[in-house]
Amino acid sequence: MLKAQGEKEVKIRGQTIRFVQDLPAKLRERGKEYLLIRQALDKHEIKSLLRYPSVLWVWKEGRRWNLQSADEALTKLKEAHSKACNL
Numbered sequence: 712m713l714k715a716q717g718e719k720e721v722k723i724r725g726q727t728i729r730f731v732q733d734l735p736a737k738l739r740e741r742g743k744e745y746l747l748i749r750q751a752l753d754k755h756e757i758k759s760l761l762r763y764p765s766v767l768w769v770w771k772e773g774r775r776w777n778l779q780s781a782d783e784a785l786t787k788l789k790e791a792h793s794k795a796c797n798l
Contacts, residue, residue: 744781748788 720727745767752759758770767778771791778784 745784748781748784751788 722728742761745761748767749759749761752769760768762768767776767781767784769776769778769784769788776787778787
């Protein structure tokens, strides 16, 4: 159903139907860990997407990183920033 909704609008008897995932509270909380990271990425116009179960995807310079935790994301982004500053 979610796939169908992503591909085109789902209607029943002329009414648009929307489907949302009912995520467990623990998973929603884990996703919130990325909030500050995603805000910083947005500020620097770096595309990101949070996919469940709580994996952050970051696109920069034609590369995509899949980051499994907020700690991993911070480490990777700090490394990338320090390399960019040392050029």
